[in-house]
Amino acid sequence: MQQEPVPFERLESFLEKLGLTQQALAVLEPHREVFTSRQEAFGQFFLDYFLGIPRTRLILEQNHAAQRHKKALSHWFGALFSQDLDRRFLTYLWNSGVRHVQLSLDQRFVNLGYAVTRQFCQRLIQEQVPAPEREALTALVDRMLDFCVLAATDSFISMTSRCDREMIQGIAHQVRNPVTVIGGNIMRLLKKIPPDNPNRQAYETVLAENQRLERMVADIALYTEMFQGEPRPQPCSLVQALDRAVQHLREAGRLEGVRLRLELDPALPPVNLDPKDLEIIFAQLLENAAEAADKADPRVEVRSRPGRAPGFVEVEIFNTGPAPGPEQVQELLSPFSSSKPMGTGMGLPIAGLAARRGLGSLSLEAAPGGVRCLLNLPLAGGEAAGPA
Known part of the structure; x- marks a missing residue:
């Protein structure tokens, strides 16, 4: 399945609404190392938590991939606190959401993962940041994680909607072809049947229902395209x-x-x-x-x-x-x-x-x-x- 393009404008609007400007991120600057120095510890903390859930344990241990997932989680945590929230990072974050869909990971577990991340960050701030600076830093980190949740959810919806759209469009296409053939053959048969033939009404009824089915297939395709598409007001x-x-x-x-x-x-x-x-x-x-x-x-x-x-x-x-x-x-x-x-x-x-x-x-x-x-x-x- 072809991947959806990264919706930079939408993601950047999320950043704006959450107040994650360069000026706001200045609060993080003196404390970046508090987080980046603990990215390996975060990876282990996160892995241990989700190994305790049977469903996610199966995913994490599939093909003996637990350590690979730990490495990816550590890298994500380090990137979040070491990089600017620019388009390069937005692409990285969006692709992480795409990967969740490819792994068939329940979005509820993804959201739970961000809640676990929030707990880890709050503990770090409490232990390693001076008391007068904790409140402002905690509020900023909360907004950063809120943005990650929004981006992951947006990616999940976009990718699953694309799957649904392709499935329904495929069904509509496969139904439309035989319906068209049936309608064409009925019309040819009707041309050969005289008006007074007792079977003519039955053929006309079949043709009318076939045409109704054609319209229904077209309407379903239109409804699906509109439901999952992005309006341009x-x-x-x-x-x-x-x-x-x-x-x-x-x-x-x-x-x-x-x-x-x-x-x-x-x-x-x-x-x-x-x-x-x-x-x-x-x-x-x-x-x-x-x-x-x-x-x-x-x-x-x-x-x-x-x-x-x-x-x-x-x-x-x-x-x-x-x-x-x-x-x-x-x-x-x-x-x-x-x-x-x-x-x-x-x-x-x-x-x-x-x-x-x-x-x-x-x-x-x-x-x-x-x-x-x-x-x-x-x-x-x-x-x-x-x-x-």
Whole structure:
């Protein structure tokens, strides 16, 4: 499996949030040797502790590797207290987290390891640092170890998410191929069957279900990619994103027969969202609303108003038709739950995930004559949204 690149910007933001600046690290300078001179003792202390846990003992003793692990732990401890927290060290720390995944090491044991390291450091400070300097040094070392925990957890999540993503994408690819072949063969068979043939309806049903399965595979792949990918928020125009989504759906024939009314204020300030996510939100919600609209009065309306919290805008997407009961609302926002016979049950979950990736939210509620989706999205720069 290809390794993820080191996310320097994210790791450096952790350093900034924890206040681990060069000025803050100056507290460590007079005491670096307190730690580096004890790196071998740390390696033995750490090894002895985890040899006492059956699960980690198996990992440490695999292929008689306990002493090799001790050497690596000693080196890590020495590097933490002898090097600057620059990109070279961040790469080293990130790769340590990758190694934990490769060893199938439970992240809970990794976090426990940092707790053990904290105990060792506190004991060193208590024994070897003058009393007036202990408090400031202890606080700094705690922040350094907090950063290590964040970096290790980030590495763990990134690597395991990549494994999950590759697995699901592989399954989707393997399912898509036979589904495509089946659909193509059914269509060829249908061309040879006259309209009055009693078997034709059965073939049409199989074809419709096959097409539904194709859409479901595509939706699962999209949901997985979004769930495990990193959003890139930037100022986006709601009106332009909505127009692009409408154009795409019209070209695909997904809005045929639907009376669409758009009432977004062109003067709305931009929202802060990944542009792809915003278009996905509108495309999924509009298609879902069009499919669910009352056949006798197929209307879909989109309007905006100030959000429920300062710095947010609320977009309402209303469609005519039967409204879900209170017990159905949460189900419809969950994957694979659909009120439509040929639905995939992924439209609302995909839209909700895209909104959450941008720190927004999506809710569903009954409305007079139909149902409405309420989309709350953050404005770029925290601007206030005027009335629409």
